[in-house]
Amino acid sequence: MAATAYMVTAPAFAKTVDCQQVTGFRMPKGLDVELQSYCVFSESLAAVSKNGKWGFLDTKGNIAIPFKYDLARNFDDGLAIVRLGSKEGFINRKGKLVISIEYDEVINFSEGLAAVNREGKWGYINKDNQVIIPFEYDDTIAFDEGLAQVTKDGKQGFINKENQMVIPLIYDYAGWFSEGLGAIKLNDKYGFIDKNNNVVFFTDYYLEYAFSEDRVLVNKGRKYGFLDAEGNVAVPxxxxxVDWIEKDDITIPGFVNGIARVKKDGEWFYIDNLGQRID
Incomplete structure (x- = not known):
């Protein structure tokens, strides 16, 4: 269903927040929950807190999962991250614990694996809580397009799901792959590589995000534009x-369905992927 934004006023001791609710939802009177951060329904449930404990509401305002966690994040692919004390794990939509609360930090599952931290080192588990990639990395992000960025001794590269180092640990920065290209920084220069570690291009511009629809947002001197997949300036x-627009359940700064929303001289408007204004 389409989403409608409401201003939901929490109790006087909590903040008023912009809470995106599904159409027709109204916060029931007397529920007295504290919406202390930006909240949104995901998979028909929303994480909210009450008296310092977190639980979940359904779209009718019922308490679907009791307020018993020290932190809870919204559901993604049927699972939600929850915390008790200093440890984190995962519950399902019925509130059943499916990954024990034993990790120092966890990241949502992506492509069947979740990054988890134990005693300062990161590895990956599957949905049966089996360790697939051992705890050996200083930092990491979720898998995307079959690869995950990892950090060791201050350098970054990419591994596959067999823990093979596909892109060596040589970069000062490595972002995630999108449309077959991964952002990197090497010797104070930003650029993009392909999945064979071939440099596609370097640029003097600062990279703002990953590629979307053959365009990547860049800036220089606080002015924004877009490069194409060969590193040429496609939009001055x-x-x-540049506004953030929803795409595939996330928001990105750039092009979605061939258009981007931009601001110039105090005015917001849309452009196409060549920089032509759309009125």
Whole structure:
């Protein structure tokens, strides 16, 4: 269903928040929950807190999962991250614990694996809580397009799901792959590589995000524009801001369905992927 934004006023001791609710939902009177951060329904449940404990509401305002966690994050692919004390794990939509609360930090599952931290080192588990990639990395992110960025001794590269180092640990920065290209920083230069570690291009511009629809947002001197997949300027760097637009359940700064929303000289408007204004 389409989403409608409401201003939900929490009790006087909590903040008023912009809470995106599904159409027709109204916070029931007397529920007295504290919406202390940006909240949104995901898979028909929303994480909220009450008296310092977190639980979940359904779209009718019922308490679907009791307020018993020290932190809870919204559901993703049927699972939600929860915390008790200093440890984290996963519950399902019925509130059943499916990954024990034993890790120092966890990241949502992606492509069947979740990054988890134990005693300062990161590894990966599957949905049966089996360790698939051992705890050997200083930092990491979720798998995307079959690869995950990992950090060791201050350098970053990429592994596959067999823990093979596909892209060596040589980069000062490595982002995730999108549309077959991964952002990197090497010797103070930003650029992109392919999955065979071939440099596609370096650029003097600062990279703002990953590729979307053959365009990547860049800035220089607080002016924004877009490069194409060969590193050429496709949209001139003349804009003061670029809006974030929803795409595939996330928001990105850039093009979605061939258009981007930009701000110039105090005015917001849309452009196509060549920088032509759309009125």
């Amino acid at each position: 760097l003349i804009y003061d801001e």
